[in-house]
Amino acid sequence: MPKKSAAVDLTTPESIALLERYGKIGLNASRSKDVAQSAKQSTAFQRLVQENDLDNAGLDEKQAGLCVDLTKEAGYENAAGKEKLSEPEVRYIVTAIKDGRLRSTDQVKAAVQYMESTKASRTATENDVGVNAQEFDKSCGVGVSFTADSLMSTLESYMQSLSVSSEAPTDWSGLQGFRANMKNGVPDLRWANGKDLAVAVEGLFGKMFGPKTAGAGGNTAAKEKAAKKADAPKSAGGAKSGAEVPVSATLTTDPTATPNPTSLFSEGFLSKLHKPGENPQIKPELKEKHLAWTKGRVFTRFPPEPNGYLHIGHAKAITIDFGYAKYHNGCCYLRFDDTNPTAEEGVYFDSILEMVRWLGFEPWKITYSSDNFQKLYDFAMELTKRGKAFVCHCDQETMAAAKGSGKGNPQPCPHRDRPVEENIREFQAMKDGKYPEKGACLRMKIDLSSGNPYMWDPVCYRVKDAPHHRTGTTWKIYPAYDFAHPLCDSLENITHSLCTLEFIDARSSYEWLCDALEVYKPRQYETARLSLQGTFLSKRKIRTLVEKGYVQGWDDPRLFTLIALRRRGIPPAAMLRFVEELGVSLSNSEIKLVRFEHAIRQTLELSAARVFLVLEPLRLTITNVPDDYSNELEKPIHPKVPGMGTVKCTLTKSVYVERDDFRAEPPADFNRLAPGKSVILIGSPYPITCTDFKTDPSGNVTEIICALEDGSGPSGDKKFKGKDASAIHWVSADKKQHVEVDEVRFFEPLFQSDDPSKVENFETDINPDSLKVFKGALLEPAFYPVAKKLIKDAKAEAVKRTKAAASFAQDRVEADASPAVQQGASPAETATHVPHDGDTPVATADQLVGMECIRFQAMRLAYFAADKESVIGCLEEDDSNEAGPRPGDRIVLNKIVSLKEEKGKKLA
Numbered sequence: 025m026p027k028k029s030a031a032v033d034l035t036t037p038e039s040i041a042l043l044e045r046y047g048k049i050g051l052n053a054s055r056s057k058d059v060a061q062s063a064k065q066s067t068a069f070q071r072l073v074q075e076n077d078l079d080n081a082g083l084d085e086k087q088a089g090l091c092v093d094l095t096k097e098a099g100y101e102n103a104a105g106k107e108k109l110s111e112p113e114v115r116y117i118v119t120a121i122k123d124g125r126l127r128s129t130d131q132v133k134a135a136v137q138y139m140e141s142t143k144a145s146r147t148a149t150e151n152d153v154g155v156n157a158q159e160f161d162k163s164c165g166v167g168v169s170f171t172a173d174s175l176m177s178t179l180e181s182y183m184q185s186l187s188v189s190s191e192a193p194t195d196w197s198g199l200q201g202f203r204a205n206m207k208n209g210v211p212d213l214r215w216a217n218g219k220d221l222a223v224a225v226e227g228l229f230g231k232m233f234g235p236k237t238a239g240a241g242g243n244t245a246a247k248e249k250a251a252k253k254a255d256a257p258k259s260a261g262g263a264k265s266g267a268e269v270p271v272s273a274t275l276t277t278d279p280t281a282t283p284n285p286t287s288l289f290s291e292g293f294l295s296k297l298h299k300p301g302e303n304p305q306i307k308p309e310l311k312e313k314h315l316a317w318t319k320g321r322v323f324t325r326f327p328p329e330p331n332g333y334l335h336i337g338h339a340k341a342i343t344i345d346f347g348y349a350k351y352h353n354g355c356c357y358l359r360f361d362d363t364n365p366t367a368e369e370g371v372y373f374d375s376i377l378e379m380v381r382w383l384g385f386e387p388w389k390i391t392y393s394s395d396n397f398q399k400l401y402d403f404a405m406e407l408t409k410r411g412k413a414f415v416c417h418c419d420q421e422t423m424a425a426a427k428g429s430g431k432g433n434p435q436p437c438p439h440r441d442r443p444v445e446e447n448i449r450e451f452q453a454m455k456d457g458k459y460p461e462k463g464a465c466l467r468m469k470i471d472l473s474s475g476n477p478y479m480w481d482p483v484c485y486r487v488k489d490a491p492h493h494r495t496g497t498t499w500k501i502y503p504a505y506d507f508a509h510p511l512c513d514s515l516e517n518i519t520h521s522l523c524t525l526e527f528i529d530a531r532s533s534y535e536w537l538c539d540a541l542e543v544y545k546p547r548q549y550e551t552a553r554l555s556l557q558g559t560f561l562s563k564r565k566i567r568t569l570v571e572k573g574y575v576q577g578w579d580d581p582r583l584f585t586l587i588a589l590r591r592r593g594i595p596p597a598a599m600l601r602f603v604e605e606l607g608v609s610l611s612n613s614e615i616k617l618v619r620f621e622h623a624i625r626q627t628l629e630l631s632a633a634r635v636f637l638v639l640e641p642l643r644l645t646i647t648n649v650p651d652d653y654s655n656e657l658e659k660p661i662h663p664k665v666p667g668m669g670t671v672k673c674t675l676t677k678s679v680y681v682e683r684d685d686f687r688a689e690p691p692a693d694f695n696r697l698a699p700g701k702s703v704i705l706i707g708s709p710y711p712i713t714c715t716d717f718k719t720d721p722s723g724n725v726t727e728i729i730c731a732l733e734d735g736s737g738p739s740g741d742k743k744f745k746g747k748d749a750s751a752i753h754w755v756s757a758d759k760k761q762h763v764e765v766d767e768v769r770f771f772e773p774l775f776q777s778d779d780p781s782k783v784e785n786f787e788t789d790i791n792p793d794s795l796k797v798f799k800g801a802l803l804e805p806a807f808y809p810v811a812k813k814l815i816k817d818a819k820a821e822a823v824k825r826t827k828a829a830a831s832f833a834q835d836r837v838e839a840d841a842s843p844a845v846q847q848g849a850s851p852a853e854t855a856t857h858v859p860h861d862g863d864t865p866v867a868t869a870d871q872l873v874g875m876e877c878i879r880f881q882a883m884r885l886a887y888f889a890a891d892k893e894s895v896i897g898c899l900e901e902d903d904s905n906e907a908g909p910r911p912g913d914r915i916v917l918n919k920i921v922s923l924k925e926e927k928g929k930k931l932a
């Protein structure tokens with residue numbers, strides 16, 4: 025509200041002229057008065073008008089009002105020079121108001137905040153404020169629009185997320201608290217229209233707790249207090265990302281075993297989904313047929329587009345899609361969503377299947393959207409015949425303009441109301457190749473007055489003159505996602521169509537389409553997309569990294585593709601543990617990398633063998649033992665897991681220790697090797713004391729001289745206690761008693777910033793030191809038997825998996841032969857039952873076992889795995905030969921993860 029104290033007389037001729045001017049700019053009478061009444065505000069607004077030439081800009085009432093808001097927010101009412109934003113920055117925002125991107129006061133506020141907070145990081149030129157438009161739009165909620173339906177479903181989802189942590193209101197008294205926290209929980213709600221939101225919240229409470237009674241809603245102070253207490257989230261952020269969801273005890277610590285995350289499905293959002301058959305259908309017989317075919321079992325699908333390698337985000341989707349079905353003894357399809365012939369490549373199909381198996385899941389059946397091309401075409405024709413689809417010839421620009429370009433509901437296009445017969449003819453013509461690409465498309469005829477842009481006549485079919493890898497040149501038209509996806513779900517009798525949050529608004533057209541065709545209607549549920557700190561998952565950007573040589577391929581261990589994570593040595597169990605620990609969230613957020621690393625460590629902690637690896641060896645010679653001194657020691661493979669057994673290592677007169685474990689001039693708190701200091705070589709019964717060291721002419725230390733404290737050393741009979749000396753790792757200097765490692769690869773984040781997706785040109789953000797290679801490291805010989813055992817165990821596990829998969833396949837064959845299917849009990853009867861090459865769900869050892877299965881903890885260093893470039897001859901031999909080095913061996917190790925959260929320190 026304007027300050028009345030600064031009131032201006034509005035009856036003077038000048039004021040009347042001013043009011044007229046404001047009216048012409050677009051302000052309504054009352055807003056004009058408000059502005060004119062405050063001298064300060066009026067001057068500020070006139071300045072904005074002047075600078076941006078708004079007198080004749082044709083602003084509507086809302087836009088003009090937002091410009092007034094902007095003068096305030098940008099500090100134009102402040103004394104000259106004290107504005108918050110510069111003139112070009114304000115101009116950028118004015119343009120965003122004019123072109124309809126900013127449509128509310130909240131958005132204008134956010135725009136100003138964005139400008140302020142990015143001032144330092146933007147590079148402005150004379151004509152350009154250096155704004156990253158995408159980032160700007162995101163911060164200002166551009167394009168986020170809610171319909172009554174989507175508001176309600178968003179609130180419902182949020183409510184469910186609260187119930188996960190028992191924070192959901194239990195009656196109307198929780199209204200106040202719910203309102204206070206919901207925007208924290210679902211930040212996009214910030215962009216919802218305030219009134220609509222209030223109505224939706226009350227509607228939701230009404231639905232849950234019945235009509236509001238007098239006094240309900242937190243009217244009394246006491247109630248309000250109680251309500252606040254009940255509703256306040258335990259941690260900031262409202263809908264929690266599930267950080268506190270405990271790890272299920274069923275998760276095995278064995279990284280090779282098939283893990284089985286269950287808390288994801290027994291608790292929280294995913295524990296509350298409908299039971300098969302409960303999802304409403306337009307006709308009751310659809311439900312009956314569906315249940316006859318599914319026998320009441322849960323059916324889900326994982327529907328990747330085979331246009332790239334899967335990434336860690338897909339691991340979340342796989343865990344949820346396959347895991348949900350598995351938890352309910354149901355079935356999950358691997359459906360290749362291959363409707364875009366231009367983007368697909370054979371290699372991706374194989375890799376996707378391999379990754380699903382690597383994560384421990386078997387598809388119940390492998391299907392391809394393209395198998396349904398004929399059926400989808402028939403459906404589209406049926407829709408056309410029903411007067412619910414039309415052929416449109418608008419060019420893309422006109423289509424975009426018709427969608428309102430963010431300026432509200434679209435105008436009907438000229439083709440929308442053509443007669444059904446004409447549409448049938450034209451659609452047939454599209455199919456017959458009579459139109460060039462973009463010359464025509466088939467669109468659903470839904471509802472242009474809806475508040476949900478997904479209802480604005482989305483495209484069903486496009487002309488595309490490209491051969492398809494499965495259907496060749498049969499088709500000249502290809503179905504769009506919004507058309508193919510719901511119908512493939514329907515054909516496959518999917519009970520729970522689980523997808524990511526960005527599809528929340530698409531649910532309306534999904535359901536419309538199934539109902540319009542009167543086919544079985546699956547229920548779609550949306551959960552948060554995974555994004556990880558310090559990286560991006562966009563296939564397009566990863567491709568750039570690969571093609572420009574920033575990384576050495578799609579499986580470069582610095583990437584977060586699944587093939588890269590696998591190669592790096594991350595156990596599949598850690599992937600599932602990570603997803604389970606994240607829980608299912610209903611608002612998108614960026615996950616800190618430390619959480620992923622934590623899951624990896626937890627998985628490896630009790631399962632990884634401990635091996636000595638000396639990264640940067642420095643020779644150490646013990647003076648008070650004979651030259652041929654050789655003490656065979658036995659040490660446990662894992663000090664906390666005696667069941668893993670023991671290995672031998674031989675202490676000799678000369679050994680190698682870590683260069684970093686020695687200091688010629690140690691700082692006061694240094695308690696490893698230094699002149700006069702004692703340490704224990706792990707496994708050895710006696711400490712050693714450093715008596716001297718040698719250097720080369722440039723002063724570099726070349727050898728440490730020590731004495732063994734077996735009673736004959738400098739400390740005499742002094743008994744060492746644990747705390748007297750720290751324990752360090754070592755290997756014998758005898759060539760037969762150590763293994764030379766060709767390369768040890770350490771990985772740092774590939775980008776310098778925490779969010780490279782926000783950096784305009786991510787290539788400038790690349791960390792030049794993301795790969796560090798150590799040559800000349802030494803391993804203890806126990807590496808060989810340990811490696812051999814790990815590979816053997818992994819192969820045994822693969823065989824177990826293969827057997828289980830084969831019996832699963834049998835189950836599928838029986839299901840296909842079941843009377844329900846034979847009699848065509850559902851629309852899915854023939855949809856997906858054509859056998860395909862490579863269709864048999866049998867995991868082979870080749871797919872499941874690679875060098876990465878050789879994982880171990882290099883004591884005091886980090887967890888490592890053998891890289892695929894390694895050659896270890898003895899692994900190919902049977903058990904009668906002793907595990908050990910063979911000619912031609914090459915050992916390359918990848919660092920999986922550090923032992924602790926790292927603070928720039930290499931050694932413990």
Ligand code: ATP
Pocket residue numbers: 326327328329330336337338340341522523524552553554555561562563
């Ligand atoms: P991208 O943008 O990386 O290409 P996409 O969504 O196009 O991802 P699809 O191959 O279509 O990739 O995805 C298959 C399934 O995996 C979809 O159900 C999708 O929602 C899900 N998915 C993809 N990325 C993520 C993610 N980051 N987090 C969770 N699920 C994801």
Ligand code: MG
Pocket residue numbers: 329
């Ligand atoms: Mg996609």
